[in-house]
Every structure is written in C-alpha cells, then in structure tokens.
Amino acid sequence: APRTVLISGCSSGIGLELAVQLAHDPKKRYQVVATMRDLGKKETLEAAAGEALGQTLTVAQLDVCSDESVAQCLSCIQGEVDVLVNNAGMGLVGPLEGLSLAAMQNVFDTNFFGAVRLVKAVLPGMKRRRQGHIVVISSVMGLQGVIFNDVYAASKFALEGFFESLAIQLLQFNIFISLVEPGPVVTEFEGKLLAQVSTAEFPGTDPETLHYFRDLYLPASRELFRSVGQNPQDVVQAIVNVISSTRPPLRRQTNIRYSPLTTLKTVDSSGSLYVRTTHRLLFRCPRLLNLGLQCLSCGCLPMRVRPR
Template sequence: RGGQVARLPTIYATLQLKIMPKKTVLITGCSSGIGLALAVKMAKDEQKRFKVYATMRNLTRKDKLEEAAGRTLGKTLEIKQLDVCSEESIKTCVSSIPDRKIDILVSNAGMGLIGPIECQTIEEMRTVMDTNFFGLVRLLKEILPDMKKRKSGHIVIISSVMGIQGILFNDVYAASKFAVEGFCESLAIQALKFKLQLSLIEPGPVITEFETKVFEDGMKMDLSAADEETADMFTNIYLKNYKQIFQSLGQSAEEIHTVKIILAENPPFRHQTNTLYTPMTTLKYADPNGDLPIDTFYKMVFQHDKIFSASLNFIKLLSHLTCWPTVFTSI
C-alpha cells in the first residue's frame, strides 16, 4: 500500500498530461535559424504540451527541419506553407488548423539588408518593410480576431535590439524593426483588455544562415553609387568588423530562449536575449536628448576602433568563463 501511495504523484502528473489539451503553436520562418530551433524544441517538449505548426514560405527548404524534427514529424510537429507577404497564403494556412485555434503565435519570418542607402533600391527597401513589418500585420489581421473572441492567446514577436537602437549601415532593417516595436507598443494596450499576452523578443547578433546571407549580400553589393568615403567606410570598417562582432557578441539560435517567455506566468513585454548587448541599448534611455548613444557609437567606430576591437576580444574571452554573468552584473 505504501508503494501505491508513493506512486500517486506520478500517476496524477500522467493523468494531468492526458487531460490538459496541447497548446497550438504557429511559428513562421522555420526553414532555418531561430524558427527552426524553436519549432523543434517545442515539438520535442518532454511534457508534450505543444502541437507545433512550423511554417515557411518555400516548402522546398523543409529538409533541415524534417531532419531536426525526427520522430516528432507528423505527431507534435507539422510543416505548412505560409508566406507572410501573402494574405491568401496566411488565410489558407490558418484555416487548415483545427477550429482555426492558435494559442501561441510566433512571428519570426524576416529578412535583412545592410549597406549604404545610395546603393539600395526602393524596391529592396519595400521588400524588407513588407516582410518584417507588414508580414506581422497580415498575420495579426487574420489571427487576432479569433484570439479576441476567446480572450486567450500569446503573441510572440522575434524583433531585434535594432528595434531599440539603430546601427551603422542597418538603416532600413532598423526602420522595419522600429516599426514593429511601435506597432506592438500600441497593440499591447488593447491586448490587455482582451486578456491577451504580447511579447517582443529582442536578440542581438545571432549566428544563423540569415546573418550569413546578409553578410554575403553585403560583400557582393555594387558600391558605385556611393561616394568613395562612404564605400570605404562600409567595406573597411563595417564589413571588416562584422564577423568579429558576431564571434564576440553572437548567440546561437538555440540560445534565444523563447520557450521560457512562452511558459512564463506573466511574460514580459520586452525581453533582450543577450546581456552582453544590454549596455549598448541602455545608452538610449540614459539621455533624453538621444545624443549619448549616437556620440558613443560614433567614437567607437571612428575614433577608438582599436579599443573597440580589443574590447570585442575581451568580451569574447569573458563570455567563455562560467563566472561571466556574475562579473557582468557587478559592473
């Protein structure tokens, strides 16, 4: 009898898992990077709390996701086509989900663009805004009304620290993320009225195929439309330091702990994933005039480039020490 009593908590927990319905999760941009890592992690959840619909624009790129999903494929994870730039594609995907019930939406699909604006076409800029900003808007126009009716749902947006602080030669990308942040700040007030949760995940540099492609596109950019000084600045300052910044400050897609935010009882509205990057974004709030971060970044890039380079190497070293979080918080 004592053994039976001892087993009761385990039996109760098992029954709870069977009774509790899985939360339906829709994630965009799952062919690689953060989206793929998150979809697989949630599908492989030991407590089987999630049914994941991992979506991507082009299904010919699903091989990596299928391989990473393993036995979860067709069980706790299904792959669907969804293009955030197409209202019809979004509607078709959402309507294919039982009762159109989405408990958690993770808006992750996005694209990058770097370089002097003189060398970028308006069409390229529109495509970035259409994907990064209007892609989110299209998703919410389709999914938000159902969440409001149920008075239940969590909207998770993969934003960026560049939605808070602009960075050299990331003008258009930063603009798209600033738009996302402003849109969500406004929407969050309304969401509270309907008991909905809204969270912005703000990574710094993340080492993924996304970033590799952005860098490669930057390397191939035709700089003939830019003046000599700007072209030299982009090539010999920005691109030259690009890889070093990612090696020093970059996180892997698996380190963007979005699941913790999703499972939090009271998830934060904003969550920066990389504490190494926090001092840079904090500068913005330290000076109401806005001059401090711009002046600081200017000096780091143009006046103290050797110190900046040395600092990155120092950060890289410290980030590998187990005591780094303690060291950082005491500074």
C-alpha cells in the same frame, strides 16, 4: 489540451530551433505548426524534429508576404492559434544611396507587414476565445539604430511601436504581446547578408562612404558576431521561457553581453550618448576590432554608464 503554436520562417535558424524545441517539450504542452515559404526546404526541419513529426509538429507552407498564403495556411488549422510567433525576417545592410526603394519595401513587407498580416488573421479568434500570446522576434535594432542598418532597424522599430500600441488594447482581451530582442545570433542570417554585400555595387555612393562601409563597418560587424554572437539555442531558450510564462513580458532582451550598448540609450533620453559613443567606437577606437564590447573597459565609455 496542448496550445497550438504557429511559427513563421522555420526552414532555418531561430524558427527551426524553436519549432523543434517546443515540439519536444517534456510535458507535451505544445502542438507546433512549423511554417516556411518554400516547402522544398523542409528536410532539415523534419530531420531535426525526428519522432515529433506528425505528432507534436506539423509542417505547413506560409509566405508572410502573401495574403492568399496566410489565408490558406490558417484555414488548414481552423484559425485556432493560441501562440503566434512572428519569426520570419530578413536583413538589409549598406549605404542608403546605393539601395533601391524596392529592396527597402521588400524588407518592410517581410519584417513588418508580414507580422501585421498574420496578426490580423489570428486576432479575431484570439479575441473570441479571450486568450492568446503573440511573440515577435524583434532585435536590439528595434531599440536603437545601427550604422548602415538604417532600413532593417526601421522595420524593427516599426514592429516595436505597432506591438507596444496593440498590447494596451489586447490586455483587455487577455491576449499578451512579447517582443524578443536578440543581439547578434549565429545563423544563416549574417551569411545571407554578406553574400548580398559581396556582389552589390551600391551605385551612386561616394567613395568615402563606401570606404566606411567596407573597411570599418563590415569588419566591426563580423567581429561583433564573433565576440558576442549567441547560438540560436540560447535565443530559443529565452523565447521558450517567454512562451511558458504566466505573465509574459512585453520586452525581453536575450543577450546580456550586448546590454552595455542598449543601456546607453536608456540612461540618456536625449540620445546623444548613444549616438556619440557608438560613433566613437567605430570611427575612433582602434581596439574595437580586437576586443569587441570589451572596448567598454578601455575608456571609450564614460565611467558612469559602464554596466555593473
């Protein structure tokens, strides 16, 4: 029988692409429940799903920030979820002093507690059936901090700690956890962030910090998306591989071109190498903006940590 896959955040980006790809599986291994907060945005998904709509793909309402919405959605499918994909998420960038606590809590409610809510809802059924797979779209920012992404990175670190802990218990129930960690992905995600930033004033932030944010960080970030950004299709291929694996990995990075940066943290457990190198890339190396990660070959990084 096909496995029921429930995906959050399918109105755009990675969630939409994943839903469509799984629904078109040539071996028809999946029955996809593609969910979104606002059903008014379902047209793009339905058009992309084509003849799979109503067959291997159904669309359902789900706001990961609402207990009632989660309960309602799961009652419609009798709570029988074989694969849960926690994809819904949002970003937040900017100098900390200028961001409200409410905005930060909203990020945690969506990115972290949104996943926790869904897991609490599907876990009893998975445990009873002694099978299941929980996939979480984390980020390389779940592994390492990035300047002016303090709160977003914290929400992804929270997911990493939560699901690594849970993975140990769930192994006993034959339930697998996989954290997928993309680098930059070219979706609406970046545009939504830039739109927020263009109107935000970041009250209470000193001019020097604002200058670093607007004149160093934002151009560097744009350049990073341009130089090493992946298409959602490439990320989706990595997720599909994880879902169809018989022994799913706990962690899977999707972007080899980003790995020079994640390697810095693995090779030096004190953390200084990562912090000092990324500081230097942003504040000292003039070639970063033009060359992105190729900067690694210009001497910014000590030879011994350059990736082979």
